[in-house]
Amino acid sequence: xxxxxxxxxxxxxxxxxxxxxxxxxxxxxxxxxxxxxxxxxxxxxxxxxxxxxxxxxxxxxxxxxxxxxxxxxxxxxxxxxxxxxxxxxxxxxxxxxxxxxxxxxxxxxxxxxxxxxxxxxxxxxxxxxxxxxxxxxxxxxxxxxxxxxxxxxxxxxxxxxxxxxxxxxxxxxxxxxxxxxxxxxxxxxxxxxxxxxxxxxxxxxxxxxxxxxxxxxxxxxxxxxxxxxxxxxxxxxxxxxxxxxx
Ligand code: APR
Numbered sequence: 001x002x003x004x005x006x007x008x009x010x011x012x013x014x015x016x017x018x019x020x021x022x023x024x025x026x027x028x029x030x031x032x033x034x035x036x037x038x039x040x041x042x043x044x045x046x047x048x049x050x051x052x053x054x055x056x057x058x059x060x061x062x063x064x065x066x067x068x069x070x071x072x073x074x075x076x077x078x079x080x081x082x083x084x085x086x087x088x089x090x091x092x093x094x095x096x097x098x099x100x101x102x103x104x105x106x107x108x109x110x111x112x113x114x115x116x117x118x119x120x121x122x123x124x125x126x127x128x129x130x131x132x133x134x135x136x137x138x139x140x141x142x143x144x145x146x147x148x149x150x151x152x153x154x155x156x157x158x159x160x161x162x163x164x165x166x167x168x169x170x171x172x173x174x175x176x177x178x179x180x181x182x183x184x185x186x187x188x189x190x191x192x193x194x195x196x197x198x199x200x201x202x203x204x205x206x207x208x209x210x211x212x213x214x215x216x217x218x219x220x221x222x223x224x225x226x227x228x229x230x231x232x233x234x235x236x237x238x239x240x241x242x243x244x245x246x
Contacts, residue, residue, distance in 0.1 A: 002227050007236065011227050012243050014184050014210040020099040022175075022182035023090060024200050025233075028189025028215060030110050032084040032234035035077060039191055046070060055162045060132070064155050065145040071158040072142070075126055078108040086188075087114035089237035096244050101178035103171075105190060105197050107160045120175050122167055122197050128159030167196060179203040188214045189233050192221040201225065 002008055015021065027037035038051050046054075049070070053059060060067045091114045094100040102119050104111055107126040111119050129140040131149040140147035140156045147156040161167060179185060185204035192198040192213075201221060205211045212227035213219060214236045222228035229236055 001223055001225055005230050007229060007240050007243060008227050011184075011210065011212050011229075012240070015097065015240075015244055018097055018183040020101070020178070020182045021093070021097045021184045021186070022101045022178040022200070022204060022209070023093075023103065023186045023188060024175075024190060024197060025090070025102070025104045025106060025111070025188045026190025026192075026197075027106060028191075029086050029090075029104075029233045030081075030084075030106055030108055031189065032086060032232060033081040033110055035081055035108055035110075037189075037191075039193075045073065052163060055160070056164060057162055058164075060155075060157060060162075064132075064157075068146055068158075071126060071160075074108075078110070078126060081108075081110070083110045083114035084234045086233035086235075086237040087111055087116070089241045090188075091115035092241050093237075093244070096241065101175070101182065103175040103178065103197070103200065105194070120171050120178075122161070122171050122175060124158075124160040124168070126158055126160055129156045130159045132157045172196065175200055176203060179209075180207045182209050185209045185211045186214065187211065187221070187225070188237070190215070190219075192219045 031037050054067060054070050087110050102116050103122055104119055105123045107123055109127060129138055132155045133152055138149055138156055149156050179200040180203060182204055185201055187201045201211050211225040213222045213225050214229045214233050216230055216232050218228045218230055
């Protein structure tokens with residue numbers, strides 16, 4: 001593994017030669033937009049809670065109004081912030097390679113707002129509401145502490161994937177297929193602690209792809225990657241796109 005704060009020339013060459021690039025993003029990509037990452041201590045109102053204790057079906061069943069307050073706060077935050085240069089660079093990257101698959105663990109819509117298309121939302125989307133009982137999509141009545149499903153009268157929930165829940169089948173299948181098929185895999189702004197998303201890089205590597213991480217704090221998984229670039233995605237990604245465009 002090459003660890004560097006610069007972009008290695010071999011990675012640029014691999015990207016130039018690539019037929020299919022697969023990118024996995026995590027909360028770090030939105031950090032420079034002002035969205036706190038998952039494993040940062042929470043601030044303000046939510047400082048006494050850990051995200052891991054709120055983002056579960058058990059927490060929702062115990063106190064749905066509390067979980068809705070947290071998600072409404074996170075929705076408002078995601079609405080207020082803007083995509084950063086890292087999001088825009090990834091949207092540009094799609095035009096510079098023959099095929100790009102973007103898999104994101106983020107639920108904040110910032111990739112979409114930056115212009116990326118056909119995104120695989122591995123952990124769902126915070127702006128979608130679903131019936132807690134059967135997962136059907138509905139629009140929540142925000143005047144209620146706990147919005148109700150118009151079909152069954154049970155609670156609606158945010159359309160995200162919580163700890164202990166299955167990844168949507170289409171997201172899982174299409175991201176696995178992309179990891180197997182790609183020639184370059186980029187793992188960006190993720191702690192690589194949450195599976196199955198963290199397993200995608202291994203699948204790519206086992207199938208011959210060049211694998212690189214972009215993260216200011218290199219992760220445990222980086223040792224198995226070809227390159228670990230220690231930098232912020234909002235800085236490294238625009239540089240990478242510029243190098244590719246030359
Ligand atoms: N650029 C790139 N990476 C960054 C930046 C930055 N500017 N700032 C922080 N990071 C890195 C951190 O070093 C950390 O490794 O982003 C990573 C964020 O890690 P997590 O908070 O664990 O986020 P993520 O990996 O997306 O979490 C995975 O866990 O809680 C669940 O469903 C939730 O999707 C989430 C999943």
